[in-house]
Amino acid sequence: MRKLALLLLLVPLAAACGGGGQKAGTTTATVSPVAFVKGAAHKTAQAPSEHITLQGTTKVAGQAIALNGQGDFDNHKKLGNVHATFTAGGLNGAIDEVVSGTTIYLKSPLFSAALPNGKTWLKLDLQKFGQSQGIDLSALTSQNPADALDQLARTGSVTEVGDETIGGADTTHYRAHIDVSKLPQGQKLQALTNAKYGPVDIWIGKDDGYVHRMHASYTVKPSGTAAAQSVAYTMDFSDFGKMVDVSLPPASSTVDATKSAISGVGP
16 A cells, blocks of 8 residues: 555645636626636636746654655646655655656655666556546546646536735735545545545636745655655646656666565555
């Protein structure tokens, strides 16, 4: 079940690949918060690309991990990369990630010694792993934020919080609450992970209609694990439409850990 826990920690980064609605209108007074959030999601998903900055914290087996990173994503190709640094128990390190749809490639000194000679990248096919658990992860991770936020609007509620400035942009802050049971395969996912979600916060630019920030938090306790694992992350989006150049790691340098038991990753 450790792989299931790892998968759930990686889902936010996979979901980032796709950006985040044709603008809901020139004014916000005539549309509901749900409609405005859906409109911003559509517009951001239609942008060719964006830059992201990521801040997150994870607590696994009582060990707190802080993560900070930056990356770029091509929304049309569902392809992106992130370079992040982390701190865990006084240990500092770095991790590189390439996302292609529901496949994630990871490179870090954390597990480099456990890889076969000549291999530097770890490959995880989240869709294949999800299928082994009876879950279609393409419905959760391979969607653009337009689909994700539209789904959110259909499975929960959205309220307006207020006006805030994010990265120099004037935005409106919205908060959504998820009804997990209404998500695709939500009951099955809940049975496997015992997930509990906090509210999802979204900040939408007043002038450009793009999603500028998303924040979410949740805890999971997969069957067979002793303690719950918590995740909280904030992603900022900027530089919409800028040129992005992302290459997949060569097959000769990767090892597929989707089913294999690699130290720190396997069951």
